[in-house]
Amino acid sequence: MDAQPLRIGIAGLNGRVGRLLAEEVPTGGAVLAGGTTRNGQTVAGIDCSVYADIAGLAHHCDVVIDFTHADTVIPHATALAESGTAWVLGTTGLSPVQQQAVDAAAKRIAVVQAANFSPGVTLVTRLARQMAAVLPGSEYDAEILEMHHRQKVDAPSGTALAMGRAVAEGRGIRLEDHIESGRDGHTGPRADGAIGFAALRGGQIVGEHSVIFTSGHEQISLTHRSFDRRVYATGAVRAARWLRARVAGLYNMEDVLGLERPA
Missing domain, CATH: 3.30.360.10 (Dihydrodipicolinate Reductase; domain 2)
Known part of the structure; x- marks a missing residue:
């Protein structure tokens, strides 16, 4: 039997990149399992389940793609680690404490973290x-x-x-x-x-x-x-698909592209 399609959730579904991700997920052969928005409001033109918090989304998908804000990193790291949901993280500007939360989550789940997914x-x-x-x-x-x-x-x-x-x-x-x-x-x-x-x-x-x-x-x-933010969305979906077969750990886009890590 064929493997079940990868279920991808999007944190910040109504953001600039979030909307592009909603288009690219099915193009990449995955299923858009849902997304988060402020107060759980629906997004015009995007047909999927919408959640007010990351914990609700995490339990309905295999991977969450996250281009939100540094302030959400610690609660997102906690919720995704507890649910065992893989994480593609494109949020930048993290403080040392926020980065520590990402590092801790990567001991329990597979995480691809990158400043840019191109x-x-x-x-x-x-x-x-x-x-x-x-x-x-x-x-x-x-x-x-x-x-x-x-x-x-x-x-x-x-x-x-x-x-x-x-x-x-x-x-x-x-x-x-x-x-x-x-x-x-x-x-x-x-x-x-x-x-x-x-x-x-x-x-x-x-x-x-x-x-x-x-x-x-x-x-x-x-x-x-x-020239187009879509390059970030397609790269993030590629990273999400790559994560499906990975054990817990902190990865980057060089790993996704199959490049050897520098010595």
């Missing part, structure tokens, strides 16, 4: 790590430039920070010890080994990210541009 962004981030490992910070300045739509409330973006973290990992350092962000006024010269960030906002740009390595003799740029 395969292209995943590969650019991996290349940034590899390049940073062979382009020393004493010779190559690393800068990350990102631009998003005018409504975006956080800066640098979660994806930009993930790229910066990859550069830091490649160089064997902590991003928190070398980050330069939001330069303004008389800042003095650029610190040796710094990882710089610049954030631009305007119009309705979905997302543009560049990692730039510059020495006194050359410059190398890695750039990714997203």
Whole structure:
């Protein structure tokens, strides 16, 4: 007999990505088992069960895809771990305590956590790590430039920070010890080994990210541009389908794409 279709739930069904996920779940061969919205209100044009809280949704699906808000991470981690429901988490801007809740849940359930579910962004981030490992910070300045739509409330973006973290990992350092962000006024010269960030906002740009390595003799740029948020939805559904056969643990999009983890 064929295996039962994967049942996917969507946290934040009425969000920008949530609506796209509702379209992509059946396209990916899975079943849309339901979603959460504030106060459990239905969403026009989406035919599925709606729940006011994550616990109600978790008991009716195999995987929950979550692009909500950092404030929901701890209760979501608790509810999904208790129900044994796998978790695809795309929420960014987590505090150390919120990340600890994700790590604890991953000891009981399978979790894919990523700042960005685009395969292209995943590969650019991996290349940034590899390049940073062979382009020393004493010779190559690393800068990350990102631009998003005018409504975006956080800066640098979660994806930009993930790229910066990859550069830091490649160089064997902590991003928190070398980050330069939001330069303004008389800042003095650029610190040796710094990882710089610049954030631009305007119009309705979905997302543009560049990692730039510059020495006194050359410059190398890695750039990714997203034209449609649907790429995040299709990537998240791919991650949900991949999770079906996984044991408890914390995974990322490199795992989903079948890439070996860096040594």
